[in-house]
Amino acid sequence: MEILKAFDTDSEVMEKINRFTRRTLSKEEVYAFPVILCDNEIDRDGERFSVSALKDLAKLFIGKTGIFDHNPKGENQTSRIFDTEVKTFPEKITQAGEPYTCIEARAYILRSDKNRDLINEIDGGIKKEVSVSCSVKEEICSICKQDRRKKMCPHIKGKTYGGKVCHIILNNPTDAYEFSFVAVPAQKNAGVIKCHKENSLKNEVAKLLHSYDTVLSGEAIEKIVNSLSESEQKALKTELSDKLSRRITSQLIDSLNTISNNDNSSYSLK
Numbered sequence: 001m002e003i004l005k006a007f008d009t010d011s012e013v014m015e016k017i018n019r020f021t022r023r024t025l026s027k028e029e030v031y032a033f034p035v036i037l038c039d040n041e042i043d044r045d046g047e048r049f050s051v052s053a054l055k056d057l058a059k060l061f062i063g064k065t066g067i068f069d070h071n072p073k074g075e076n077q078t079s080r081i082f083d084t085e086v087k088t089f090p091e092k093i094t095q096a097g098e099p100y101t102c103i104e105a106r107a108y109i110l111r112s113d114k115n116r117d118l119i120n121e122i123d124g125g126i127k128k129e130v131s132v133s134c135s136v137k138e139e140i141c142s143i144c145k146q147d148r149r150k151k152m153c154p155h156i157k158g159k160t161y162g163g164k165v166c167h168i169i170l171n172n173p174t175d176a177y178e179f180s181f182v183a184v185p186a187q188k189n190a191g192v193i194k195c196h197k198e199n200s201l202k203n204e205v206a207k208l209l210h211s212y213d214t215v216l217s218g219e220a221i222e223k224i225v226n227s228l229s230e231s232e233q234k235a236l237k238t239e240l241s242d243k244l245s246r247r248i249t250s251q252l253i254d255s256l257n258t259i260s261n262n263d264n265s266s267y268s269l270k
Contacts, residue, residue: 009108012226016082020063025110030117032108035192037084037132037179039102041094042141043187046157047168048094050140051086051101057134058084060176066107070133070180078118079107081179085114096142096167102189105179128192131185135152137172202226205233208240212247 009027066079083106092100121127146153
């Protein structure tokens with residue numbers, strides 16, 4: 001996974017963060033970062049979450065704390081999750097033959113002298129890997145679909161049966177406890193990631209929109225861009241770029257024709 005690039009704590013982000021605070025924090029007081037908690041890829045323990053489990057866990061993880069090495073001491077609390085999103089990447093196929101799906105969470109840390117080193121380590125890619133702690137009702141064998149919580153089956157994790165590698169599907173989560181910074185996570189893709197591409201896209205669309213329609217205020221442009229999904233932002237970026245390009249070309253042609261006419265030349269651009 002890529003290392004972190006912290007995202008801007010705009011008004012929408014701060015509103016979500018302040019749901020978990022006793023007093024209203026300002027954006028200068030917090031450091032917010034994205035992190036992949038877990039996914040549907042088969043992990044080092046021969047287990048994976050079902051997509052439906054990921055959707056349930058995404059809701060359960062909102063408000064949960066971030067600690068170190070799953071050590072549930074209050075002094076180990078470092079951050080808190082304030083938002084989550086389930087993301088699917090159709091172009092990336094897992095070992096089980098499914099489109100890769102993960103939970104991307106957003107967490108925040110207070111900017112303080114105590115947390116300065118931790119923030120620097122996150123930015124530097126040192127504190128990166130994470131692991132989650134949760135509970136599930138079902139542990140399904142991928143070969144025979146038997147729930148091992150109810151009855152053991154003869155299949156062994158890691159062995160191949162009929163061309164398929166046996167693994168356990170974790171399903172029907174009942175609770176999410178915490179996520180931890182660890183040295184070696186069970187899930188290879190779990191960890192802090194970059195998010196500057198998304199913000200960069202928003203900024204590019206905002207700049208193009210301002211160039212195309214100078215009447216719109218900055219606040220109005222921000223509301224428009226934030227209301228769009230990533231795919232809609234990309235589509236709008238393409239459309240605005242094309243329109244601005246045609247506008248510039250048209251203006252250039254008009255300018256050159258004006259110069260040409262003033263010089264009594266018969267040359268004309270079409």
